């Protein structure tokens with residue numbers, strides 16, 4: 443059950459239904475087929491509709507640009523899967539990221555060795571999908587590349603395949619699906635692009651109430667929901683199927699070799715195309731496995747609930763950071779954070795609200811720290827931040843920002859969460875345990891002062 447405020451209930455009751463627009467041609471993420479919405483976003487929309495108890499009605503569009511225009515003009519209430527970009531922020535507001543997919547550069551096999559990264563495309567042509575995030579990113583970041591706008595990923599792949607343009611940028615899942623379905627065997631994935639898809643829900647910027655409601659519903663998506671939707675539209679069973687068909691095709695290839703004795707020219711052509719087809723299948727399987735691998739790696743290194751690094755993985759980062767420290771000493775500071783009176787929040791509001799506070803707290807840390815800092819869930823309601831090139835004084839400023847931010851981000855229906863923070867700067871000859879213990883003692887002192895405050899190791903030792 444979602445913790446909606448009375449105002450949010452009234453908002454939904456007055457709307458009666460929510461309208462949405464999708465990309466008409468972006469499988470497996472989403473598409474419109476014979477007027478019906480299909481793809482992963484369809485399943486997410488159904489989840490939203492069930493948990494908010496309101497019908498979601500598709501407003502069909504024929505091109506992606508039109509989908510964006512409809513949101514801008516308020517002709518639909520939301521787009522369920524949208525990357526955030528500077529240009530889109532002029533008319534849309536975005537939820538947290540809830541689905542990611544790498545983006546890749548695809549080239550012809552014959553250009554495999556000459557185009558290995560974006561920098562090899564200087565003076566060459568690159569197909570981008572009209573209105574997609576990559577069009578905006580690459581237009582701004584790589585003016586030296588001649589961009590060719592195309593209507594869809596498939597149109598871009600066909601033009602690369604025919605030699606009309608040199609490369610195309612697209613989402614890994616969509617690109618591998620098209621290459622496989624259209625049998626574009628002369629294409630090859632050259633590299634990952636720096637920016638992949640980070641998909642969020644988007645509403646018209648004049649509608650922040652709706653965004654707050656949708657965010658509550660997204661928070662409720664479970665890991666099982668995500669993996670069920672992913673496997674609905676990206677069936678992993680392909681590996682087993684491919685094995686059988688490979689066996690069958692190898693048999694056929696042997697038969698063709700016998701026929702070679704009679705029809706040398708025709709048969710060799712067929713064998714060649716068969717091998718190319720198998721090669722493509724292997725590439726597709728390889729791409730699927732690499733997605734699964736990334737997914738599993740993420741599960742092994744990140745905390746399931748908050749998405750932060752887990753304890754095992756932060757310890758590995760710290761080990762590397764200490765090796766770096768020994769080469770070039772720099773101020774390196776550890777912050778240990780613990781939510782205050784969390785047991786009584788759980789007791790009073792229930793475990794689900796407790797979980798939601800942990801997630802919001804984690805998102806706050808990620809927002810506040812620098813890109814070079816590492817944040818992790820240490821366990822339960824305890825978190826740590828390792829901040830490089832930061833001394834105790836700067837870490838105290840960071841801690842203050844966290845306290846302040848917590849005051850402002852409380853969601854409707856949830857209590858204000860506070861935390862206590864202990865800080866210790868790394869010292870030569872410390873091992874991690876000694877360093878952690880010093881920060882933990884400072885945290886204990888902060889708790890003794892009643893919580894909602896920061897104590898540095900220096901203050902702690904004065905007392």
Ligand SMILES: Nc1nc2c(ncn2[C@@H]2O[C@H](COP(=O)(O)OP(=O)(O)OP(=O)(O)O)[C@@H](O)[C@H]2O)c(=O)[nH]1
Nearest residue numbers: 780781782783784785786788793796797822823889
């Ligand atoms: N909802 C939720 N609660 C958790 C999770 N992990 C740990 N907890 C709870 O966090 C609470 C921690 O309680 P305590 O260690 O007594 O700490 P506290 O109530 O925050 O008290 P102080 O730290 O002294 O302010 C326990 O009730 C745990 O069950 C989690 O993943 N979700």
